[in-house]
Amino acid sequence: MKWQVVETKKGTRCRVLEGGSGAPLVFFHGAGGLLRDNPFLDQLARGHHVFAPEWPGYGESAGEELLEDMLDFTLHGWDLVEALGLDQPHLVGHSMGGMIAAEMACVAPHDLARLVLVSPAGLWLDEHPIPDIFALLPYQIAEVLFHDPQQGQALLTGGADLSDMEALKEFYIGSQRRLAMAGKILFPIPNRRLSKRLYRLTAESLVLWGASDRLIVPAYAERWKALIPHARLEVIGDAGHMLPYEQPDQLVRAVSGFLQRAR
């Protein structure tokens, strides 16, 4: 896969990881951004034309000051689809990216093919409060995000040596920039009333969840299923919130199976 840069009508400049051939599929990453290695995207690209844009404020993508609230993020998603020249793409979103993909599908339900939500944010259940990701010590992050925190820690830092002050500084600055952006739709509670709009969804939908997700616990999967009655739900074992990175094979099997299924 290779990087390209697209500019939206609004003026954001986003880096997009692109590869493969087949039906267009747009993958929206979560609050942590794309990691250094994203093997599930390479695998998806074997059957689809995959586009994985970075949100402004992530990596080399710029223009974060142009996006302030949920509607801005949602329209930015469609602006990207337009800037990439795609027609009726599949939308796949993970975590915060799932929240945005679901909003996109609510505001323009006929402009996408199928919708896949992987441990999406966007709902809130009082009986299952989601841990405050904006108030975590560095070592707590992997514990919350991964089924296997030790392996997860290595994935998060992408092999950077954080005992090196310069590397630590760079990692810290990047992380502050990413979460500052994510906070606009996730802080202090990741609920921008999406539940009021989900009735509009018409696209065929798949909800995927990691069985040991400690950030957004699987009870939320049931809530999504209840709010999108026609959605299918699949829970995948040995995976936490970072399901795409912990079980890429399982993820790709489930997504490909769903997207290639005849109507």
Add this chain to the structure above:
Amino acid sequence: MKFTWFNLMPWPYLPDDFRAKHRSVWVDIPSTLYDPKKGHHVYHEYLDQLEYAETLGFDGIGCNEHHQNGYGLMPSPNLVAATLARRTSRAALCVIGNSIASYNPPIRVAEEFAMLDVISGGRLVAGFPVGTPMDTNFCYGQIPALTRDKYREAHDLIMKAWASDEPFAFDGKYNQLRWVNCWPKPIQKPHPPIYIPGGGSIETWDFCLDYDYNYSYLSFFGYLRGKSLLDGYWERVAKRGKDESPYRAAFAQIICVADTDAEAERLYAEHCLYFFNRCLHVFPPFADPAGYRTMATIKYGALAQLTLARQKILENLTWKQLVDERFIIAGSPETVRQQLEECIKGLHIGHLFCLFHNGDMPDWKTRHSTKLFAEKVMPHLRDMWPEWKHDERWWMHPMDDRIRPEERQPGAAKVGAEWPR
């Protein structure tokens, strides 16, 4: 020099094992540690001390705003200032200040500050902090990356509400008000002196200079550590072509005075250590949510400000460290005078916010230290800035014929105020 007696109003009953047992004095501190009946006595003791400071000749008495905080029992500093307005008549009431990004709508601040200014006869000094991330983001739910934008809008609304003589419509991003019409208005024209408390955000310097507001650096870590920041501020002042009046800047300093240096340690060490060990025990992520500081500020300070490092310093502090590294200025009147002179000159400040009550310090020690300072230190530091002697731009301008409510018995009729018949 102007001296303001400031009380943070800490809760003095945090248990000895507080640090070991709880992760933070702020935001998620167990509310079971608070006892309202003890709190009744605590409030009155602290308010009495503020009133006492006026009788000793302090120029101002000060309070501030914190939420869900074991060292700051003033979620509403305006309530504190309101009680002081009725029990004092000479000192400035320094409310440093209201975290205006958290008020909805912020016109509330324009109104309450106007009330305070009117009740006190024009003695309000009005502080507009962005608010700490603990208060503004974690306790009051404001989005970190939008906090500064919302703050600026709140500021614009309040200042316009005070300045305008006509009702106006305000079509803001965060506040839409069809009829803004501040009633009452402050006595001080065009507005009470404005103080902007800053931590280390470089944007705040320009904001202060754009409007000629006072820049207040409120640190608990003393003037040696404050110096680099204030040097940066004064550099900016020079670059902007503004005059170098020391009254453009204020600094907060913990001060302990006793008859001798040794006596100061004997009297105050345990209470200062209570403050540093327990009251400043903040869970680091609460102090640094992504988006609160701008990228420019993060890159300027980068890792130097990482709060984890600061927490480490606090763990095993000793009195000797506190004094030697000038976190606090403590000792005999002569020691305190010398060090404060160094502090005032070094930072080039015209306003000192003096913190005499620290941690769980009992009333008598607080008064002892305050009185020694007022009698044996303050007089020697009054004329530090002779060339700016008449610069009152950053101080209150009260009514001359204001009422002296503290001299009247509760319920007494005003002499000569019979209804005309």
